[in-house]
Amino acid sequence: MTPLLQVKGVTKHYGARLGCGDVSLDLYPGEVMGIVGESGSGKSTLLSCLAGHLMPDAGEVIYDTRAQGPRDVLGMSEPERRMLGRTDWAFVHQNPRDGLRMGVSAGANVGERLMAVGARHYGQIREQAVDWLGRVEIAADRIDDRPRAFSGGMQQRLQIARNLVTGPRLVFMDEPTGGLDVSVQARLLDLLRGLVREMGLSAIVVTHDLAVVRLLADRLMVMKDGAVVETGLTDQVLDDPQHGYTQLLVSSVLQV
């Protein structure tokens, strides 16, 4: 099977400081990869490089596109990369405000994504928006409300609907449950897990919360000081960590 995403030797410095160094991974269709590590270990830098938000100094990111097969994402033109971001890829930010348009209604937040990929029939767009609000457990009578009127958990669910409505194959998630109450986190995780399975999504999930990867991720990558120190099946890494740093993470000695 061809990997959906192949990452080879991705390295990014900020001046003299290393963001992430020589990271490689293969992600297969339908697979969820978790990236964990304490604050400053390079998780967000890596995710930004993979999603095309940040240009690495070195390395390759190859994505198996629907239309043209494997393509080097970093070598794509900006419009090509933007199109990929609208169709095949999705990015769920930790802060819903970074992924939503706060000034327009919930329905428009979902519907405008469909319009961006060519949908024109107003009735169908609204119907799909209602359907997606339902799938993320937002009542249909909230469709005309702006996200500002929603709780943090609802905003995050709306961001997820906005991202998934176009049927992407790969979702990048940056601390998707960060900043939410524990009970809200659990519900959101359940919802995310259901959607990932139902849609057969591939995902890369960055988090410092091991409970998130335990629930969502098939495989795990542990980062420290910009480098990958351990990788493997999630249960294996968490139940039988090999690297001293992972052992500290798992035993909660480190405050991540």
Ligand SMILES: Nc1ncnc2c1ncn2[C@@H]1O[C@H](COP(=O)(O)OP(=O)(O)OP(=O)(O)O)[C@@H](O)[C@H]1O
């Ligand atoms: N814009 C920036 N300018 C300079 N240095 C940066 C910048 N962004 C990140 N860094 C540095 O790069 C390294 C990796 O940071 P990064 O934010 O990727 O880690 P992280 O694991 O995502 O941390 P957190 O969980 O706190 O977001 C750190 O040493 C950080 O200080």
